[in-house]
Amino acid sequence: MAGVVENRQVVLKEYIDGIxxxxxxxxxxxxxxxxxxKGSGAFLVKNLYLSCDPYMRGRMRNFHASYIPPFVPGQPIEGFGVAKVVDSDNPDFKPGDYISGLTGWEDYTLIYNNTSLSQLRKIQPDDCIPLSYHVGLLGMPGFTAYVGLYEICxxxxxxxVFVSAASGAVGQLVGQLAKLHGCYVVGSSGSSQKVDLLKNHFGFDDAFNYKEEADLDAALKRYFPQGIDVYFDNVGGDMLDAALLNMRVHGQIAVCGMVSLHSFSDPKGIHNLHSLIPKRIKMQGFLQSDYLNKFPEFLEHVSERYKQQNIVYIEDMNEGLETAPxxxxxLFSGRNIGKQVICVARD
Amino acid sequence: MAGVVENRQVVLKEYIDGIxxxxxxxxxxxxxxxxxxKGSGAFLVKNLYLSCDPYMRGRMRNFHASYIPPFVPGQPIEGFGVAKVVDSDNPDFKPGDYISGLTGWEDYTLIYNNTSLSQLRKIQPDDCIPLSYHVGLLGMPGFTAYVGLYEICxxxxxxxVFVSAASGAVGQLVGQLAKLHGCYVVGSSGSSQKVDLLKNHFGFDDAFNYKEEADLDAALKRYFPQGIDVYFDNVGGDMLDAALLNMRVHGQIAVCGMVSLHSFSDPKGIHNLHSLIPKRIKMQGFLQSDYLNKFPEFLEHVSERYKQQNIVYIEDMNEGLETAPxxxxxLFSGRNIGKQVICVARD
Structure with a gap:
């Protein structure tokens, strides 16, 4: 039969709890x-770029009470991607359109666009902006940075301003936006190469390799002798504990991710929450998807600054669907340098 | 010499870290x-009622970087009290005036009123309101309840709404204000007598004795099958951990106190902060002293409702300065029932 092709898929074998x-x-x-x-209202896409994001781990748990359901074992993993419409029964998406949004870890995906969680939108190709940036700088991670910095803090x-996992998909933009905003910005990351990027490519005021610091509290005291006003937390765990001790009065913590979490069922303790009271700290978890009405404003703000070369972005691009696992x-050992993307196909 | 009297004092012997x-x-x-x-600008008061508040423990540590300095070992403990002016070099405070604010744990105190932290104000005696309420319902603890409920949440x-240490100085008012606001309110406390008070005297919708619950998570799921929108946290520790698992989406936690904390230098861990993200929880520490511009509004709001018998208040009154330690x-074992006050003298 014409038009039938092989569709490779990356599937979750069974639910997990740990890393x-x-x-x-x-x-x-x-x-x-x-x-x-016909009659499905769906459209079929060819996946081009797939996004590896730490939050996806939460969907690998057998836990159904969250904002998004878990993956279905045996089915392709779902994640944000950039794709090209091949065939469509949906008048809003035509063959040849580029889209970003929730798709499958496979060559081709039939998308029903029946939930706001999928964040589907058409992409206007732009010679100045790589398509793959729509799962990074201009996608969910970039918007997470924008929302966390401006809406939560x-x-x-x-x-x-302190940013952990600072060279990651979210962190690199947090730091650059904070710098453009006139803040003093220090980032932490897990290698000397990343520290170098933070200081010399992303323009952070300073940066350090947390793996070289035996005492994170002492490290933060060295980098922030005045204390921290805003902590954009991508990691949780020991770094959050140390940051709590170094917040300034009325400090704000945007709780964006806990990539250091070893287990949902037996998580490590955070010990310094007593700091919240005398320092009147606000600590807030958030999801970018609550703020989608701000997305157009974000897209314009960041695209413009990117084109003006006031913002840069680094991707870690893997070639081939088979490299996705x-x-x-x-991501959980910090092997990636910059936003982790999988190139499944180039257009 | 005339006018020289014995002044008994309760002093801190040395700094502590634990309970x-x-x-x-x-x-x-x-x-x-x-x-x-003469020339000091000070005034001398006779202390009538002294307040025992858990926050005072923080001033027993050798820790100088907080919002308020530690106590001075060998000197009388400082705390909120109600007192009567005996002699004055300050035109704003005249002999015979009743005041509330920061005073000493002693019979007589010379007050310099040189810091906003002392929260000194004159009290207009009112036949309908016991003087001692100015360190409880109408003082710092009451105002803490008001600020935490309305300004933080x-x-x-x-x-x-869930309130821990619910029959305490702060909790009893939090619950009553929340009820008057139309909320469903459950409180936790540490004895069946207190549970009875919460349900039958303070009008909470329900209450439980946390000491009888082997699994606090299960207890909260029983009392809040729909989850918790607002948690007014007076205790921290295991109850906070269990509450984190039971918050609703966009839930709010006012972090008011951590009376369960066993040690500042080796605090127990909180394990469920990962809930902050999918549930978008806001958790905020606060001090009532940041909101003093709202104090007159609070005083009017609560006095009025008290006089209309829409609010009740329970004090645990100890007789004699020597009972203060x-x-x-x-307070730290929950021995008190209601607001703990020391009566040093009755006018």
Whole structure:
């Protein structure tokens, strides 16, 4: 039959609780017709770029009470991606359109666009902006940086901002936005190469390798002798504990991610929450998806600054769908340098 | 010499880190002239009621970087009290005036009123309101309840409110204000007598004795099958950990106190902060002293409702300055029933 092709898929084998391993996923393959069924309202896309994001780990748990359901074992992993419409039964998406949003870890995905969680939108190709940036700088991670910095915190010019996992998909933009805002910005990351990027490529005021610091409290006291006004927390754990001791009065903590979490069922304790009271600290968890009405404003703000070369962005691009499990797992040991993307196909 | 009297004092012996013990304090006595020195701007008061508040423990540490300095070992403990002016070199305070604010744990105190932290104000005696309420319902603890509920959280009618240490100086008012606001309110406390008070005297919708619950998470799931919108946290520790698992989306936690904290230098861990992100929880520490511009509004709001018998208040009144150390220490085991006050003298 014409238009039937092989569709490789990365599937979750079974639910997990701890840190993801490559063996938690496997490759499968099945035939797929390059057709969107009539009357389905769906459209079929060819996936180009897939995003590896730490939050996806939460969907690998057998936990159904969260804002988003868990993955279905045996089915392709879901994640944000950039894709090209191949066939469509949806008048809003036409063959040839580029889209970003929730898709599958596979070559081709039939998308029903039936939930706001999927954050589907058409991309206007732009010669100045790589398509893949729509899962990074201009996608969910970039918007997370924007929302966390401006909606959850309210940094003032001259304030002291600390970002953990600072060279990651979210952190690199947090730091650059805070710098453009007139803040003093220090980032932490896990290698000397990343520290170098933070200082010399992303323009952070300073940066350090947390793996070289035996005492994180002492490290933060060295980098922030005046204390921290805004902590953009991507990691949780020991760094959060140390930051709590170094916050300034009325400090703000945007709780964005806890990539250091070893286990949901037996999480490590945070010991310094008593600091919240005398320092009147606000600590707030957030999801970018609550602020989608701000997305157009974000897109314009960041695209413009990117084109003016006031913002840079680094991707860690893996080639081939089959590299996805290792790339995803690498997020939790910090193997990636910059935003982790999988290139499944180039247009 | 005329006007020289014995002045008994409760002094801190030395700095501590763990839970206060009676032996950390001792009684002393010295002579005092019942005079405010000319040119000092000070006034001399006779202390009537002294307040035992858990926050005072923080001033027993050798830690100088907080919002308020530590106590001075060998000097009388400082705390909120109600007192009567005996002699004055300050035109704003005249002999015979009743005041509330920061005073000493002693019979007589010379007050310099040189810091906003002392929260000194004149009290208009009112036949309908016991003087001692100015260190409880109408003083710092009451104002803490008001600020935490209305300024830190923003409860809506019909929302689910949980209060820990609910029969304490702060908790009893939090619950009653939340009820008047149209919320569903459950409190936790540490004895069946207190649970009875919460349900039958303070009008909480429900209450439980945390000491009888082997699994606090399960207890909260039983009392809040729909989850918690607002948690007014007076205790920290295991109850905070369990509450984190039971918050609703966009829940708010006012972090008011951590009376369960066993040690500042080796605090127990909180394990469920990862809940902050998917549930978008805001957790905020606060001090009532940041909101003093709201004090007149609070005083009017609560006095009025008290006089209309829409609010009740329970004090645990100890007689005699010498009972202060045991009464203070009792706060940390929940020995007190209601607001702990020491009566030093009755007018």
């Amino acid at each position: 993801p391993k490559e063996s938690d996923m496997e490759m499968k393959s099945e035939k797929v017709a390059l057709k969107a069924p 309210s940094p003032k010019k001259g304030e002291y 290792a790339a995803f797992v690498g | 206060p013990k009676e032996s950390d304090m001792e009684m002393k006595s010295e002579k005092v002239a019942l005079k405010a020195p 923003s409860p809506k009618k019909g929302e689910y 045991a009464a203070f220490v009792g």
